[in-house]
Structure formats: structure tokens, C-alpha cells
Amino acid sequence: MKRTRKDSAGDKAGQNHVPSRRQSRRELLIKTGGLLAAGAFGAVPLRGWAADPVNIGALYPTTGSMAQIGVGCVAAAKLAVEMVNDAGGIKSLGGAKLNLIISDVQSDTTVTRTETDRLITGNKLSAIHGCYASALTLIASEVAERAKVPLITGSSSDQLNKGRTYTFTPFARASQFARAQLQMSKLVSDTPKVAVIFENTAFGTSTSNGLKELAPAEGVEIVMFEPYSAGFTDASPLVNKVKSSGANALFSVSYLNDLILIVRTVKQFGLNVSINGGSGGFVIPDFYKNVGKLAEGLQGVAHWNHDVSDDAQKVNTEFKKRTGEFLFEYAGGLVAQTFLLADALERAGSADPQKVREALSTLDVSSGYAAMAPGGKVKFGPDGKNIYGHPVGVQWQDGDLASVFPKEDARKPLLKI
Amino acid sequence: MMTHGLSTRSVVLLAIGIAVLVALPLLVKSSFAIDIFIRILLFSFIGAAWNLMGGYAKQLSLGHAAYFGLGAYTSTILQIDFNISPWIGMIAGGVVAMLASLPIGWLCFRLRGPYFTIATIATAQALMLIFLKFRDFAWGAEGTTIPNLGSAPLMMQFETKAAYYYVALGLLAVALIITWLIERSWIGYYLVAIGEDEDAAEAIGVNAPRMKRDIYMISAFLTALAGTFYTQYIYFIDPATAFSFNISIEAALVSIVGGIGTLWGPVIGTILLETTSTLLQSWLGSSIGGVQLTVYALILMAVILWRPTGLMGMIDEARHRFAASKPAQA
Amino acid sequence: MWETVAQAVINGLLIGGIYALVSIGVTLIFGVVKIVNFAQGEFVMIGMYISFFLANQFGIDPLLSLFVSMPVLFVIGVLIQHFLIRRVLGPNDMPQIFLTFALSLLLLNLALMLFTANYRTVHTSYSDEALHVGGLYIPVAKLIAFVVAMALSGALWVFLHTTDLGKAMRAAAQNRDVAMLMGINPNRVFCVALGIALALAGAAGSLLMPFYSAYPFVGQVFVLMAFVAVVLGTLGNVIGALIASLMMGIAESLGVQYVGADSGLIVVFAMLLLTLAFKPTGLGGGRAR
Secondary structure, three states, X not given: OOOOOOOOOOOOOOOOOOOOXXXXXXXXXXXXXXXXXXXXXXXXXXXXXXXXXEXXXXXXXXXXXXXXXXXXXXXXXXHHHHHHXXXXXXXXXXXXXXXEEEEEOOOOHHHHHHHHHHHHHHXXXXXXXXXXXXXXXXXXXXXXXXXXXXXXXXOOOHHHHOOOOOEEEOOOOHHHHHHXXXXXHHHHOOOOEEEEEEEOOHHHHHHHHHHHHHHHHHOOEEEEEEEEOOXXXXXXXXXXXXXXXXXXXXXXXXXXXXXXXXXXXXXXXXXXXXXXXXXXXXXXXXXHHHHHHHHOOOEEEEOOXXXXXXXXXXXXXXXXXXXXXXXXXXXXXXXXXXXXXXXXXXHHXXXXXXXXXXXXXXXXXXXXXXXXXXXXXXXXXXXXXXOOXXXXXXXXXXXXXXXXXXXXXXXXXXXXX | OOOOOOOHHHHHHHHHHHHHHHHHHHHOXXXXXXXXXXXXXXXXXXXXXXXXXXXXXXXXXXXXXXXHHHHHHHHHHXXXXXXXXXXXXXXXXXXXXXXXXXXXXXXXOOOOHHHHHHHHHHHHHHHHHHHHHOHHXXXXXXXXXXXXXXXXXXXXXXXXXXXXXXXXXXXXXXXHHHHHHHHHOHHHHHHHHHHHOHHHHHHOOOOHXXXXXXXXXXXXXXXXXXXXXXXXXXXXXXXXXXXOHHXXXXXXXXXXXXXXXXXXXXXXXXXXXXXXHHHHHHHHOOOOOOHHHHHHHHHHHHHXXXXXXXXXXXXXXXXXXXXXXXXXXX | OHHHHHHHHHHHHHHXXXXXXXXXXXXXXXXXXXXXXXXHHHHHHHHHHHHHHHHHHHOOOOOOOHHHHHHHHHHHHHHHHHHHHHHHOOOOHHHHHHHHHHHHHHHHHHHHHHHOOOOEOXXXXXXXXXXXXXXXXXXXXXXXXXXXXXXXXXXXHHHHHXXXXXXXXXXHHHXXXXXXXXOOOHHHHHHHHHHHHHHHHHHHHHHHOOOOOEOOOHHHXXXXXXXXXXXXXXXXXXXXXXXXXXXXHHHHHHHHHHOOOOXXXXXXXXXXXXXXXXXXXXXXXXXXX
């Protein structure tokens, strides 16, 4: 029975009060029951502090199948807010601090829907960021759009820019990843014959569609184009199919567990293909932890990498100190997003979400932590896309991810394996 | 498991209950709380639909998500492709589900016991796989969002949560009335007979295959209505959500915990499980994954090991004990 | 072309061995105790985590850890039968179904709580190696898993047909009341059945570790295939489950190759539904009820 489970507990919005162990269970029950009842009647604000700070909502899957990434994202979100606050907060609002309100979306679409709603209606939010997986972000953006709260996200699905005015995407879109992947394949071989395999939800489908459309123009031949259902028992049939297609390059648009299996199976079969793991599960530390040396030399694309600028390296160092791992793509991106929100708040001079949206739509930065993006510039077009947004090609080198493509963004040379 | 007749006391209690339920969204301001109520109403409804077949006739299906999903997709396709109101789409979805229950029933009812359960699981999974693969008529794995129409009651979109609450309340009322009517009629007797011993029931003249088929159709129809509502509420549909095994589980779970084969069982079970879930979320914070479901599992195990009749069983027992002790007090 | 087919068949066969270990456990429990163990996948998961722990902390090769995971899971099986399952055995199968289901939920989420959702991988010297035979690749770790799986299945068959306890189990499976009249203690037999079934699941876990990563949900992926195999091979029929598992592995592999990578599961389900439609008792023969 393939089941997706709703796991665990979400963070009660804003409640930073931890019951002391000395309280008897009865007291706790009464207190919680009372709080819930009071909260239900709207009598008691379920947060415990003054109205001065600016509330930013953060929706990430800290439990469920995407938990590893979600946890890292939350750590980065907290770091980012600290950085903004330590630098003086929002000066045009009298030094108001950013208050991060985190919610766990449990890697589940339904929970995303209710949690986004709960976050928005339970707090005066000025903006939201989240949710990592495109499928989840799509839902959150629907809710945010109807509630007229701006959502800023690194999720790559092109659908996020369609028919919305409250969603902002500072980083590369799925279709752009596709072009980058195709161009990178030409760096490794003159006549790339590519097998494309992708997981069949929003993430895999949008990226791979981009690949299919752009390949002819880029002079790349796609010899296999195959969706698969994530979470298989064995990658051998898939890899066998890749082998029989005669491909010399493999593009795999996958989440982490499948990626691990695919890479290991390719090695088992002695298949000589250059692997470009795209984004997703490929560009996180856990990939290297599980695949080890096999990862060396594998290429991918990312919408953000920690060597994109000196500012990024600074944040990376701090993040490493806190979590023990390098700052991965999505997490680093959301640090930049927090600063983008701060910039918008400064210019809006108000915590009102609609004014923040206005300010975001006129945003134009090219320096500072807000501009930590490939290319170093962020400016939003009418569809919420960053007109300068483009991905970087990355490669695993010595257990770390180095940006290797395009030339302007390359920080290290591409290693040919 | 017959309820008492319509005694005056019951009617008064019922009237008070209904009044409270109707007034609730007006008294309670918190959107979060209304969301919980909607969830409780909706899952009580799904549980009650399941209960007709799984509780009374003891046909333990763990594949009701199949109908939930069919209902959801039917109304969504009709809405997005043909601009037909989801109110109509909801009924259409119910009909589709009813029709689907015929071949599925034919297949699954040939088996008994755990075979039957496994077969139902397989059919729901198979439907999910089909909808994942075929993107031409139903958006494939990506799913789709419901277009934002703002306030459009005729298209089942409301700006206030309270409206969704009333729809869910209405659905639950329908399911409970149907259950009550069935329970008190010969259909109810026959279903219980089939549930207790199908062979014996057939021996005394009950047309078991036909009754199973009919109750399955009703159960499927109702479950499909829930699918439409749910999609309209969360603005989104995709195969994993619509045919989610979780929904099949929840449908059965709330009935078992609350009292399988009873009128109020699914409602009580849902209230217990949803409240537990919410309390857990507020007690424990977000750092530990898996706690909530661990507790659910423990509750379920406890019920199965010590009170297989569910909470209703406990309430009935308590009531009998109370009634039995009364004469002694006089 | 034949090379591709042959490779696909081999791939399917090898993974089918793992399915077999899981499905034999399920079918054994059903045959003897007459309940469906929905939690079988979680015991595979436990086996994997045991092996991971031993490999990570003490550097013990997962294959050696079989000698730990199997006995540990045997004991767990006995305990579960004695304290939990025994209480719900009766004419009504609702409690039985939901008990093992609840157990599955419990174990899965306990694992999530204790180990988090992170993937745990073990790299051995042979993890990524493969034998070249002709143009075919046979991954070493999977081959070992297959061989051991077949050996264990064979050992089980011998046990069931030659030892007194094994025969007692088969007797209890065929007719519990008569078996009791003959002096066979059903609970004891059930304990052994659960123990063996879970030990096999644990073995599957240990055998998987060299080439598959452990995480709390890992059991779910395998248990689905196992269940289909059990029904296909007729509930209660050990050889049936074995053969069905191998067949399914091959069908899935060929399905991916020739129908589509997202269709492997569809092919398997189609097999299941067709069988249920036309031969509900499964291909192994025997009674449906």
C-alpha cells in the first residue's frame, strides 16, 4: 500500500510558550483547552506579544517525506530574520523587527491548504514565503492570492507565474532549468544524446516539458523521455531502459530517494553516461551523504548556490556553524527572499500586505543580501518573475557544490570525468 | 443497534443540538476553529457513508477513496471544461461513483474477509495510477487548481468559511437521516444480518448480493459528494489527494473508533480523533514528526483490543449500567 | 534486443527475490493464523534499521547482521502474537484487519519520531559492483540477496514439510479445530508462524541494506508488491507466493521497459485485478474463504 502519511505536529502559530514540566497534566489540559476555547471565540490572541513587529509567514514541510529539506529551510528562515533584525529591522517602521511565524505543511497538499489559511487568518501577515515543493507552493499561492497576501517563493513551476498578482519568484523558472541543462550537456559531449527521466508530479513535469521543447533549438537530441512514479523499489528497469536507448547523458528530474537509487544503479550497470541531476534532491548535502564518492563530478542546475557572491559565502559560513552542513539551494534562496521582503517593507513604510505587494512589484536591487541571486540583480516583471533570473549549473566537487556554468557565474572550472 | 424511537426527549435534544450547530459559525469568530468544525463535519459525513456498508453490513472496504476521487474529478472536469456548476457536478459525481461501484462491487464482492479489503485497496490505487498517467482528460499528476471566482455561491465558492460549514453540515445531515431511515427499516435488519453471517442470512432468504450491491451504490454516491465539496474547499485537486489512501483509512477509522454500525458512531469517532489531532499539534510543536499518528495508532489499538464496539459501545454500556442501577436507588 | 529483454528479466527476478521474502511472511501468517498482516512492510523497515545501526556503529556488514535481525524479529513476532494478535482472533475479521493496520501506523510513525525521515545508506565493498556475464549486468549485492532469499525460502519449505513443528503449523492451517483435537497448541504454532514471518521480513531488510536506503516509509513500497504476490499466489500458499513474487518482479520490469516507466505498477495491478476477476482464489488454487 503506497501511502502518503500526514505526519506530526505543526507549530501553533506564534506560540513560543513552552509548558514547564512542573505543571501537572491536569493543569496543562485545562490551560490548553481554555486557550483553544478562548482562541475559538476570538477573545484571546493566540500569540503572546505586542503588535509592533512585522509578521512574516513561513510554510515548509518539516515533517513527512520532504522533512530533511524543510528543516533546513526553517533554519535558514530563522537565520535570515535574525540577520535583518540585527541590522536594525525595518527602519521606516521605526526599527520594527521581523517576526517569523512558521508552519509545518507536512509534505501534504491538504495540510498546505489549511495551514496557509490558518496562518493568514490567525495572524496579521505582511507576506509569506514557502513551500519548497512546487505542488505545495501552488496551493499556498492560491490561498494567498485570494487572501491578498504576497507570497515569495523559490519554487520553480512556471504555473506559479500564471494568472496571479500576489506571487513573486526571484529565481529561475523550470523552463529555464531545462535550457541550462541542455547547454551543459554540450559542455561534456559534442553530440549529446540525452535520456530524460522525471518524476511525474508538478516538479518533474514542468522541468521536463521545458527540456522537450528546447532541445531541438539547442541542438540536443533526446533519445528517451520517460515519466516515472516516484518511490520505486528498484531503479534497474529504468536504468536498463536508459541503456537500451543508447543515451550518453542522463537527465534525471527526481526527488532525493529515487536519485540515490538511480545514481547507484547506473554505477552497478557500469553505464557510461554523464548524469545531470537537475535540481531538487540533487543539490542538497544529503545527496552526497548517501551517495558518497559516486557524486563526484555529477552535474546539476540550481536556482541558487552558496558561491554566487561573497555575501552568499558569508551566510553559508554562518549556516554551516549552526547546522553543520553547507547552505543548500532553496535555503540560501529564501535568505535572499527575506531580505527582498525587508526591502519591500522599507519602501512601503507599512506592514499592510497590499502595500507590500505594491513595493515588491516595483523592487529593483543589485546589491546586498537581497541581491544574492545568480547575476546579482532582482527586478520583478508584471508576472512576478525576476527579469534577470537564471539558473546556475553546478557540479559536485570534493563533497561540495561548485557553480560551473554559465561563464559569468562559474566560480570553479568544470571537471571533466 | 437500533436507536430509540422518536421519544419527546430525543426530539428536544436533537432540536437543541441542531440549533447549536446552526448557530455555531455565528458565535465562533476564529477561522481556525471553523476550519476544524468543517473537517469534523466532513469526515463524519465520509465516515457515515462508509458506515452504511462497512458498519452495518460489515463489508470492510479500504478503498472508498476511489469514489471520493471520482466525485472530485467529475465535478472539477465539468466545472473547468464545461463551466457547469459544481452543485450539479456534485450530483453528477455521485452518479459516476454509483455506476463505478457496480463493476468494482462485482469484482470485490466475489471475495470475502481480508481478500475483499485488499481488493478494494487495489481498486482505489488503480484509479489513482490511471489518473496519474492520463493527463489528457484530467491534468495528470500535476493536478489543477480551481479557478478563483471570488464569491460565487452558484459555483460553490464562498468568501466566508461559514458558508462551507453549512454545506458540510447539510451533507452530514443527509447522511445521518439516510442512516437513521435505513437503520429502522427492513433494509437495516438485512444489512446487519449479512454483516453477522452472510451465509446464514442467505439461508433465510436475504438476497445478499443484491443488498450489498445496493448499499455499496448508496455509500459510493455519498462519498463522491464529499469529494466534490473537498475539492471546492481546498481549491485544488490531484490524483494523490483525491484518491488518497488516508481518506479510505479515515472513513473506516472514525466509524470503528466511534462505534461501528451505529448512527452516531462516525460523528463521535471524528470528534475524538480530530480534537486529539488538534490538541497534539498545540502541545507538541513542530520538531517531532510522527507523534500525532503514533497517538492515533495507539488509540486505534486500544479501541480494538479493549472496546471493539467503539465509543458508542462504551456509551451504551454506561447507559445500561446507569439504567440498571436506577431501580436500586428508588 | 534480446539483451535488453534478458537484462529486464534478470532485474525483475532479482528484486522478485526480495518481494518473495516479504510475501512469504504474509502468506504464512495468513495460512496459519488466518489474519492479514498489514504491518509486514514495517518489519522489513525494522530489519533495515537494525542492519544500518550495526553497520554504522560497529562496521558489521549487513549480510552478517542477518544473524541479529532475524532472531530479533523472530522474538518480536512471538511477542506480537502472544500479546496482541491472540486477543483479536475470532470470527469477526474487522478487529484483526485494523489491529495489524494500527500496528503498521504505529511502527512507521515511531520510526519517524526516533530516526527522522532522513535516508540512511550503507556502502559496502560490493554495493555498487556487478558481475558481467555476456552483455548482462548482475549487481552483486542483489545477486547475494536473491540467493539468500531463495535459500531461506527453501529452508522454510523443508521446515514445514519435514519437522514436527512445521507439520503442526500446516495442520493448524488446514483445520484448526482438528489440529487442536490432535493436541496441537494453536497459540504456540501461531507464535512460531509470526516469528518466522517476521524473521523473513527482517532478513529482507538486511539483504536490502547494501543497495537500498533505509527510511521510515521504506516498508510501504515493498509491502504493496508483496500483497499482490500473496493474492496472486493464493493466500496461504508459500510456494505460490514465491513464484508470484518472481513473476511480478519480472512483469514490473518488463512493464517499465515496454509499457512505460510509470506503468510498472499499473501492469502489476492489472495482473491482480484480472486474477481477482477470473480466478479469485489465486493462481495457486485452493479455497477462497
